Amino acid sequence: MSTHLAFDALADEVRRSILQVIAERGECSAGEIADSVDRVGRTTVSSHLRVLRTAGVVTERRAGRHRYYSLDPEGPARAALEFLQGLLQSSLRELKSDAEAAVPGGSEPRREAG
């Protein structure tokens, strides 16, 4: 699962409402979710659920003709930690460019006399 996908999945307000419904009720069907989220129809909810599943945020269970959705207990935590790891790494990259710039004469462009 990609961290990017997981956080992109959260960028949408409807998807956040869907997640809130699933978080509050535990496992629920697409129909139950559509009934609880205002403003959008069943088809839209289904396509948002597909995005959330691809991003590794929710898991799907099939029982006969019905599909049930729940939060992936591992997915979000893993995404959060990968995100934080990325911040650590980019902070060190900035340190590298700062420290190398601070070295006397190090990366200073040499000036021609005159």
Add this chain to the structure above:
Amino acid sequence: MGSVVLVADETVAARRDVVYGLFGAGHGAGWLFAADCDVLAVGSVVSLQLPLGGPQGAVDMLGRVTALVPPRQIVITLDQPWRGQLRVGLERIGPESTRVRVRAEVDERGVEWLLRRRGWPARQPADDDGDYRIGLLTSKSGPGAVFAVACENLALMAADELNADGGLHGRRVRLLAADDATDPATGATEARWLLRAGCRVVLASVTSATFAAVQRAIGDSGVPLVHTVLNEGGGGPGHVFRWGERPADQLAVAAIPLMRASGARHWFLVGDDYSWSHGAHHAARQVLAQAHGTIAGERFVPLGTKDFEPVIETIARSGADLVLSTLVGADEVAFERQCLAMNLRARCRTLSLVLDESTRERIGDAAAAGLWTAFGYFQQLPTAENRAFLARYHDAFGPWAPPVSTLSESTYSAVHLYGAAARQAREDDLGQVTAALQRLRTVVPRGSVQLAGPHQIRQQLHLAEASAGGFRLLEFAR
């Protein structure tokens, strides 16, 4: 899940001592999340900025240096927004080459915080675990993170103590903590979550602005809601409690002695632009008038202000010789440091109403020296109860745990006061719990306290002056 350790490393083309020397030197924004500290020494406070993005931008990480091996290792123990170590190792791999490795520890509460901050819905705890849930709303981020630093630690300690004493109604007490990000709307959302998660009480160690939003959001639920920390007061139904010091009482203890000690009487009032400071300044006008003080000027700034230069220039021009600061958290830290830098101290003495231990140490010894304040609790209280309390705190959270303050002690005491009230009531009778909470009388680390109705707690206040490493209690000084 316990905690996990994240590792990142990078090879830098520079001498190891040069790289080490950049730490906290305010050199650009590069060195590990723009680390900022006055002195690189064991025990020094450090702040870092975690660039989380989103509407609130970077989040301050607050911690302190807890081990140093120059020029090989720096260990920072974080207190906010989660607890854990940040270990930086510098390995020399050549005369002009250094490998920097960072190991960051993140515990379960840290992951949970990160998910909430990124907009993830909070997971509900299982309904049937039989735990007795107590909700704590506090500030792990935003300007209030400075004064709220030990609140969650101390609420956890109190919950453990209730459990060691049999729990409540035979159930294990479990603390659910949420972060208001020093933002009223976030606080209201999180308080609703605490109620949905089955909390029997919500303790709010937050600003008055957040408390007002929380009261609007969940105030009609009948579940006891307690503003644990100092506040300006205000109305509300009988199950909405506002404990903590009141500005009029703080001023009654501090204003006349400061005027007498300094021979000054022209006050400039500076505060954050929300209900706390407005309420405190209203109280100040009455107390100061009775004491024959005059008001030379007044300013309110938005909560979260970082640049106080214009305000300090206004104070300097006003002819004031006394400053009353009602600024809170990171704002108070920035203001006092800039007052020292701009030499305002040469003409004004300062009384600060939210100068707790954590705020004082982040202002730093130099800029805090000589500031006055008055609270019901200081770490220096020379009582057996307080010594035993601090010993338990350091046993539980280690020698480098953030200092206890009146704000975190009151959070600890609120858990115990609630526990005592719950034990006097039938398990699900909110009315009985509420009634007990209006008339408890007990001894807590600050001393004897007596609850009198929903909006009053009787306690003794102490006058203190900030000094190197802490406070000097003036009533105990010669």
